[in-house]
Amino acid sequence: MGNVTTKRKLVAGKRFATRILPFFAPLFFATLTAPSKTVEARSNVASHFNLDAEVKLNALKKSNFQMNLLEIYEQAGLEKKGMTFEVFDRAMIGYLNLKNAGLLSDKQLLSVVDFDLPSTKKRFWLIDLEKRKVLENTFVSHGKNSGGNMATQFSNTDDSNMSSLGFYVTGETYYGRHGLSLKLDGMDAAHNSNARLRDIVMHGAEYVSKDFINQQGRLGRSEGCPALPMGLHQEVIEQVQDRTVLFIHASVQPLQSRFLNQETAMEAFYKNDNLI
Incomplete structure (x- = not known):
């Protein structure tokens, strides 16, 4: 490579x-x-x-x-999959800075959630940057207090039942009430640093499905976790576990992150062939 x-x-x-x-x-x-x-x-x-x-x-x-x-x-076909270049650009800047800081594994994987889209749209993407290919594009929930079909409010506070924006690094897996689940570490103090305290994890849920949308007009909602469809969550979790990036975006709340520094991302990109 x-x-x-x-x-x-x-x-x-x-x-x-x-x-x-x-x-x-x-x-x-x-x-x-x-x-x-x-x-x-x-x-x-x-x-x-x-x-x-x-x-x-x-x-x-x-x-x-x-x-x-x-x-x-363009090579990954992300526009056809519903992701804007603006969101991808921000996700990639964070990925490059996190990678250059030694916070990620050798896996060239990037997970993105775009809460500018309603829950009825497939707003989760798992991208293989090495192969320049979308591995998964599916539904993902937001927190019950973040909004109905649209997520408009976000919090880093425990028991808020809201989603949190920003960059996460995936941790270890465990089996809980939703089956296989994945710990997440928030990297942005102003937005998601309490992810561990709040038990914000990636897991599967029955309320994340096309059938639920057809019945309710939207997805079901979590306590702040990015929940994926049952039957698909295990495959995604097994791929992204152990220090890969998850970026959760929403333009209604400006993101304050030291990992959104384009200058340092560019410097890392030009100096290190192993980043992407």
């Missing part, structure tokens, strides 16, 4: 260089042919050139980074 990833980045780098040259060539030749009146004037020109070049370089690096993420998004 390392060789394949390196080749992808090299190809992207060639495209990147091709786009850079038209910007830099005029500046370079203009500097060479400009009349040299004084040392101060030359210094000012050089400073302006360096600043202008650095701004363009950073802008192009960001553009190239976004193009790489867009390539993964």
Whole structure:
């Protein structure tokens, strides 16, 4: 996988260089042919050139980074599966920062929940970033006090019976009243750091099904846990257990997370071929 990833980045780098040259060539030749009146004037020109070049370089690096993420998004067919690029972009920035911080295993898996969608839509995705493939796309519940069909309120407080947003790292499995379940560790102090205290886990539930939607007009709701359909939850849990990312999104509440730093995610992406 390392060789394949390196080749992808090299190809992207060639495209990147091709786009850079038209910007830099005029500046370079203009500097060479400009009349040299004084040392101060030359210094000012050089400073302006360096600043202008650095701004363009950073802008192009960001553009190239976004193009790489867009390539993964398109190859995985995520738009057809109902995920917006904005949500995927945020999830990937968190994934890269968590991976670079050594908080994740070698599994190149990303789980995403988008609570901008109603419970009647399939708003959970499990993505294999190495194969650039959606492994699962299904229904997922929100907390009973977060809303009816739409989740609009979120909390990190114990006994709130609300869902919590942000980045989670999956932990260990156990068998509880819902069968096989998965512990979750919240990574964002402002949003989900009490996940363990609140027993917020991934599990299966009978009320997460198409039949329940047909009867009630929405999914059933949990006490804050991201519950998946029975019969499917075990397969998902077995794949994502032991230090993979779960990102839960909702645009109604701005996410305050140190893992949403695009600059550090870009730096990690360009320096480490093993991230994706």
